[in-house]
Amino acid sequence: MRIVVAQLPFPVGALDDNARRIIDAIGRARDEFGADLVVFPELAVTGYPPDDLLLRSDFHAAVERALARIAAACTGVTALVGAPLHRHGVVRNAAVALADGAEVGAAYKRCLPSYSVFDDNRHFRAGDAPCLLEVAGRRIGVAICEDIWAATPAAEAAAAGAELLVSINASPFHDGKQAEREGVAARRVAETGVPLLYANLVGGHDEVVYDGGSFALDDTGALSARAPAFADGLYALDWQGGALHGEQAEAVEGPPAVYQALVRATADYVRGNGFSGVVLGLSGGIDSALVAAVAADALGGDRVLAVMMPTRYTAERSLEDARAAAQALGLEYRSIPIESLFADYEQALAPLFAGREADATEENIQARIRGNCLMALSNKLGLMLLAAGNKSELAVGYATLYGDMCGGFAPLKDVYKTDVYRLAEYRNSLGPAVPAAIIEREPTAELRADQRDSDSLPPYRVLDAVLRQYLEDDAAEHEIRVEGLDAVELCRVIRLLYRNEYKRRQAAPGVKVTRRAFGRDRRYPITSGWSGCQGCSD
Known part of the structure; x- marks a missing residue:
């Protein structure tokens, strides 16, 4: 089975452009790479994070139109596309499965972060059950970003029969983050014995930058593929037995x-x-x-x-x-x-x-x-x-x-x-x-x-x-x-x-590259009686 990771930029709010980029990637993955499955990052349709655009009904209507266009173009291959779904009165952060011109399933993000640059709890209702997709006769469990940092979603997907865990992400960069991601993913594999594919967003958005670095681990937790950091592209992997095999780019860390x-x-x-x-x-x-x-x-x-x-x-x-x-x-x-x-x-x-x-x-x-x-x-x-x-x-x-x-x-x-x-x-x-x-x-x-x-x-x-x-x-x-x-x-x-x-x-926005940046990462009052220093009375 061949899987293609679409490690691409998806600007926030650019729904028409993002839909065109997704449709083009689906066609290329099918025609040039012979893909059975093409995987897109978290909220690829809208970009991440769309913040309070998610409070607008006209925004959600446009998302549905974009998904319909993408689904119509998705023939001869299955696509897993990140999108917000506003249905039955609630909004969920979803991984939408598309095949044969239609939506065939959806997984919902279960762990909603509210720290650092994330504010998912403000906008989304959490999912409460694992989701398995069947593609080319193989059972695939789906997780969305933060879900992989907790043990339960992966364990429940494995218990439900998943042969592979696919995690779609919009994970921002800070120095050392790639090693953290791969370490967390290795723990999930060690707990479940299930190989894992981690697909990440790439590109800058306001105060964050996404570094890509999508990767795969085999069923022993060993690295079997890694896409280049900060590089746009479609990256093919072949799933055979307990491993996904693809190119292994060098990890980049420190000043580079x-x-x-x-x-x-x-x-x-x-x-x-x-x-x-x-x-x-x-x-x-x-x-x-x-x-x-x-x-x-x-x-x-x-x-x-x-x-x-x-x-x-x-x-x-x-x-x-x-x-x-x-x-x-x-x-x-x-x-x-x-x-x-x-x-x-x-x-x-x-x-x-x-x-x-x-x-x-x-x-x-x-x-x-x-x-x-x-x-x-x-x-x-x-x-x-x-x-x-x-x-x-x-x-x-x-x-x-x-x-x-x-x-x-x-x-x-x-x-x-x-x-x-x-x-x-x-x-x-x-x-x-x-x-x-x-x-x-x-x-x-x-x-x-x-x-x-x-x-x-x-x-x-x-x-x-x-x-x-x-x-x-x-x-x-x-x-x-x-x-x-x-x-x-x-x-x-x-x-x-x-x-x-x-x-x-009042400072200009700037990109986060450390673990704790000024701005959304660190929210302190302007007027406060707390000086921080307890060592002197001056």
């Missing part, structure tokens, strides 16, 4: 996986929102240089406008490094000096600022002038503005609201500063991108004379170690251990984290 995730997410977000290119501020620092590399790889260097905006504090080396980065990536590069604009602001505000020392106010004015210029270019040229801020800066508020935080998308929003350096080194291993001078330079915002990030923050090695423990492991203050950090500085970092929630709420 994260970098691919950033590129794919940026490309799909920019194009999905109708932009042909992007604009960004190129400062001569490592964050903007890495964003420029991601943008160039996502869209092509000819679709990236990089703008340097120097003031009195901009070092000559910053001008040289920014120009070198743009040249290495083949970007259009422009310079807009903003010193005169900054001076005009100073003069206009001088009467009200009289008698007060210069401080972060003047620094923020420069950042906001730059943000204004970049937004103007975005509006006039029809380019999406990319923000260059990283997770470490957003965590502690080391970014200017309505300044360097301006943008339609922030590729590095979930990338710690120390990982920015690792990603830059990785990208340079593929070809020239981030000049060595930028990587070697001490981080600085260049908003006052001789400014260094270390004037305001602990070393990024220390800061990131605190943030990883506090944000991702939910460690309490007294549980955090970081060499070179005293209790006072730890308390200051935690307080900064809570104090800057209001900034993060």
Whole structure:
């Protein structure tokens, strides 16, 4: 028996386009691959997650029309298609079986997650029974995404006579996720003795990116096939005895996986929102240089406008490094000096600022002038503005609201500063991108004379170690251990984290690449008496 996994992108809400893509894949799987069964990801018809589109009756009517079109085209092969079904007064997350021009069965998701980026409990009624399909004389049990992370659905499908378990998924990427998935699937196989096929979505959607990496395990739990990460395609597997046999792509992890995730997410977000290119501020620092590399790889260097905006504090080396980065990536590069604009602001505000020392106010004015210029270019040229801020800066508020935080998308929003350096080194291993001078330079915002990030923050090695423990492991203050950090500085970092929630709420969306990203992953109040730090009274 031949099974084809359709590891393809299905944008949220694009029902007509998704139906066409599904119909095309069914035809190709049948005619080019000789498939008996073609398997699509979770909610392929609507994209995942459709969120509150699922509250609309007109949306569900359009889903039914799309399913009818797909069913009519499904002849000579069986298809398993993810879709929401609004029937008998309830909405369920379903895997719909289509064959001979008609719907022949459906399995319903039983375990409805409500954590991280998931909110299935808000929209769906859970299924309560296993579903078996018969295809070419073989009995196949169906599970949907979260179902495979619990033991019961797989066990009940096996008890009902399933010879193969097929799991359709929209499982978002974070670094290390592929190994987690394969480990969980291996436990299900060990418990049931039934081989397993895991079909996953690919492509970016808002704050998540799906990495594909569909795979199969034989009845011993050994890997017998794996599709490439972040690659669209139809992947054929032959089911013989207790195993599915197909190509085995290498698993991708660490900086290569994260970098691919950033590129794919940026490309799909920019194009999905109708932009042909992007604009960004190129400062001569490592964050903007890495964003420029991601943008160039996502869209092509000819679709990236990089703008340097120097003031009195901009070092000559910053001008040289920014120009070198743009040249290495083949970007259009422009310079807009903003010193005169900054001076005009100073003069206009001088009467009200009289008698007060210069401080972060003047620094923020420069950042906001730059943000204004970049937004103007975005509006006039029809380019999406990319923000260059990283997770470490957003965590502690080391970014200017309505300044360097301006943008339609922030590729590095979930990338710690120390990982920015690792990603830059990785990208340079593929070809020239981030000049060595930028990587070697001490981080600085260049908003006052001789400014260094270390004037305001602990070393990024220390800061990131605190943030990883506090944000991702939910460690309490007294549980955090970081060499070179005293209790006072730890308390200051935690307080900064809570104090800057209001900034993060106004930040551009950015893709999740860690276990706990800002946004849907971490939902904290803006106004709160909880400071997070119990170690001091200040």
